[in-house]
Amino acid sequence: xxxxxxxxxxxxxxxxxxxxxxxxxxxxxxxxxxxxxxxxxxxxxxxxxxxxxxxxxxxxxxxxxxxxxxxxxxxxxxxxxxxxxxxxxxxxxxxxxxxxxxxxxxxxxxxxxxxxxxxxxxxxxxxxxxxxxxxxxxxxx
Numbered sequence: 001x002x003x004x005x006x007x008x009x010x011x012x013x014x015x016x017x018x019x020x021x022x023x024x025x026x027x028x029x030x031x032x033x034x035x036x037x038x039x040x041x042x043x044x045x046x047x048x049x050x051x052x053x054x055x056x057x058x059x060x061x062x063x064x065x066x067x068x069x070x071x072x073x074x075x076x077x078x079x080x081x082x083x084x085x086x087x088x089x090x091x092x093x094x095x096x097x098x099x100x101x102x103x104x105x106x107x108x109x110x111x112x113x114x115x116x117x118x119x120x121x122x123x124x125x126x127x128x129x130x131x132x133x134x135x136x137x138x139x140x141x
Contacts, residue, residue: 001041001042001043001044001064001067001068001069001135002043002044002045002046002062002063002064002065002066002067003043003044003045003062003064004062004064004065004066005043005064005066005067005068005135005136006043008136008137009136039075044063044064046062046063046064047060047061047062047063048060048061048063049061066133066134066135066136066137067131067132067133067134067135068131068132068135069084069129069130069131069132070129070130070132071084071085071128071129071130072084072128072129073085073128082125082127082128083124083125083128084123084124084125084128084129085121085122085123085124085125085129086121086122086124087119087120087121087122088119088120088121088122089117089118089119090118090119092116097117097119098115098116098117099115099116100113100114100115100116101113101114101115
């Protein structure tokens with residue numbers, strides 16, 4: 001979920017009343033409160049500027065909006081295991097997926113580093129994830 005969804009959820013009156021016996025700073029509080037038994041909850045905090053005029057004031061909008069994704073992501077990440085999505089990377093000669101070159105450039109008086117990485121992110125299963133559109137209202141509590 002996005003940061004807007006996290007803020008909405010944490011400040012919802014039903015959640016606030018149940019958090020009286022939990023510390024909000026405890027990372028495991030949400031799991032204990034809801035009974036969530038998954039490995040992790042990821043909160044996206046990306047925003048982009050929707051204003052087309054460069055000189056104008058920024059208009060930042062959340063990439064996630066009011067949507068929430070529930071997904072199973074297999075920690076093993078082997079080729080044929082069930083997972084909502086995977087990152088595929090090209091193997092270079094030598095077997096590396098991110099070969100790195102290092103050299104000294106005396107003309108610049110610098111150490112140079114160059115990394116190659118060709119990758120693609122794919123949704124690999126339609127049954128390992130679920131999209132909840134407009135999961136919460138836009139108003140804060």
